[in-house]
Amino acid sequence: MHFVARSQVEEVVAAAGGRIVDVVDMSRLQDGGSLRFAVRRA
Amino acid sequence: MGLEHVKQVFEQYGKSDPMYAVLTDHARRGGKWDPADFFAHGREEITRVTQYLHDNQLTFPADQALDFGCGVGRLTQALYAHFSHVTGVDISSTMVAAAQQHNAAPDKVNYVMNDQPHLQLFADRSFDFVYSNITLQHVPPAPALRYIGEFLRILRPDGLALFQVRIGPRIDEGSLSAWWYRVRREHLRRVWQRLRGRIP
Secondary structure: OOOEOHHHHHHHHHHOOEEEEEEEEOOOOOOOEEEEEEEEEO | OOOHHHHHHHHHHHHHOHHHHHOOOHHHOOOOOOHHHHHHHHHHHHHHHHHHHHHOOOOOOOOEEEEEOOOOOOOHHHHOOOOOEEEEEEOOHHHHHHHHHOOOOOOOEEEEEOOOOOOOOOOOOOEEEEEEOOOHHHOOHHHHHHHHHHHHHHEEEEEEEEEEEEEOOOOOOOOHHHHHHHHHHHHHHHHHHHHHOOOO
16 A cells, blocks of 8 residues: 655646645545545646 | 556456455455456446536536556446546556456447556547546555646546545655655565565
């Protein structure tokens, strides 16, 4: 299992000319969160 | 940290137990997944996704969709009911071969293998919808973040990308924490898994 920081996702999306329109917490396990991002072009 | 280890693991699983590798239900390890049940899981997931999109008014043209990390095509086969055409892409050639065997709509669905840390095989603005679930969590942070950037490059102007990641502490490439992350994930983990007799 690999992890990324939420801030890194936000930075990559912005750098690629996108915007995050929604984030859903998909966590089912206790050893780390799981997020689902909905993104569009800015 | 690259994709070589990810590819190695899923090439092996694609040959030995592809459906279990995608949906790790221990009762169905060893080729015990009934394909009908397996693909029903995919349809249930896509039903939940379409409901979510509808509820949140996240609309886009229903033309071209991409299933990133398609594996055996569990979700790809569910997506084609909603789009003109769906492409499934996976790092493993054996997974793609298994997906092609289960392709119920070859006129609407194609599968391709990509083991590069980018999606240059797809042109800019190719897809209306990019979907990825329980895939990027198997990819080391640097290429996972690069793929996310690629999702936006291949997205059409009115399109939407929907992707899941596991969230953890920030690890920047070149940092001491990145070195330790690599040691733990690539070396210590392999030793431990070999001791346990599992695919490293």
